[in-house]
Amino acid sequence: MELTALGLGLLGLILAEPVSRMLARARWPARDPVGALLLWQAVGLGGGISLFGAGLAYGLAPLGDSLPAAASVLTGAIAAGDFPEALDPLHVGALLIALGVLARLLSVLVITTVRTLRARRRHRDLLDVLATPWPFASGTRVLDHPVPVAYCLPGRSSRLVVSAGVLDALDTAGVVAVLAHERAHLRERHDLVVLPFVAWGATAPFVRGMVAAQLAVARLIEMRADDVARRLCDPTELATALKAVGGSAPAAALSSFTDALDARIDRITAPPTSLPVTVHWLVRVAAVALVALPLWALLSP
Template structure:
């Protein structure tokens, strides 16, 4: 099991740093945002499994030749009070480190989730109090504000928000394009895609690859929403609408606007050629394989 632990550790470090940095710098995800998001999720899940699993596998190595056998061995040792002679301080320390990393990750994810949900709930209550329901779109609210701003507030009771400035500044086709973009965020639950990477980056902000992952995933969900909107509205209307909008949005909201807006507008106006079907299939298979490898190393004797 020590060799398995070493392989898992190397895989986890590679995914957290050079692989994440390389994928964040790659240009092909802009040609297949869905595939890029799937691969990012696989990198995050496989990296977490590998880093946590390496410590657990090494720590439990004296109890069995595989993780399932070792878990059974630990249960037997607890019942009998007899510990294998190979279980020493180093193995115990590996288990403690793995436990601390796991608690840190779960704690940060829980904290970020609770903070985000509370911010959304407060903002939703304010919207219902101050906003005017808009019959043109379900769960939409119009805020009496002169600046053109649009965003969505995801969740079980989602809200789509536009300011009066949007309705005054944009023509109906441009308004529909903006709504299509924001509805894509809501329907595909991009907030759930982004949230784990926010937690991942906050868990170890000193690991540059994790920070790069958070930024890259945020950009890809915007590209995906752009693609959905461009399929439902004229690209020229979408670019004109996005270019006219304001950039200020509240905490916990998902917005159409990022610091990379100029690059997004250029991408909408001149869409890159999609990846060949065989390459898209390969990306999805690679995502499955990334998760399958650490899982197999953990479970297969």
């Protein structure tokens, strides 16, 4: 299994750094945001499985030729009250490192999730007190603030929020266009798409590929929401509305405003051509393969 561990370790490192950085710089994701988001999730999940699996496979290598066989030997020995003598300090250390990395990632993910949910709950409570319903769109609340800003608070009790500045700057059609963008975030649960990458970035902020992944995914969910809104509204109306919605949104929210707004406006008014059908499906097959390959390497007898 040591060769399996080596292969998985190399795959994990390649996905975490050069692949992530190249994918973040690539231009084709703007032509297929959904496919790119699937690929990013596969890169993150496949990389995590590979790095954790590498430590696991190396640590258990003395106990068998495959992970299932080695795990069976280990659990049998522990159940009998023994510890396998074949596991020397080097292999035990590899196991502990793998488990430590997994524990670190899961703990950061849980902490990030809990903090985000708490922030959203507090913000939602404030909105229920301070904001007023907008009669032209159900579930939308108006915050009395002069700066034009629109955002959504995801979750089971989601909220769509526009400021008074948005209502002053846009007509009803423009506000509806902005809300169509925000509803796309809510409907497709983009907050859940972003969350694992936030955890990755917090777990290993020194890995530039992971930081690039977080930023790239944030851009892609905005592109995806733009695409959904463009199908429901006039593209010119949507572009004009998004230009007017500047400023910033609370950290717990998803907002249509990003530093790449000008590029998004250009993309709305002049949509890029779709990827060729072959490439479209190749991206999705690659996403499946990036997760299936390390799992197969670990679980095959």
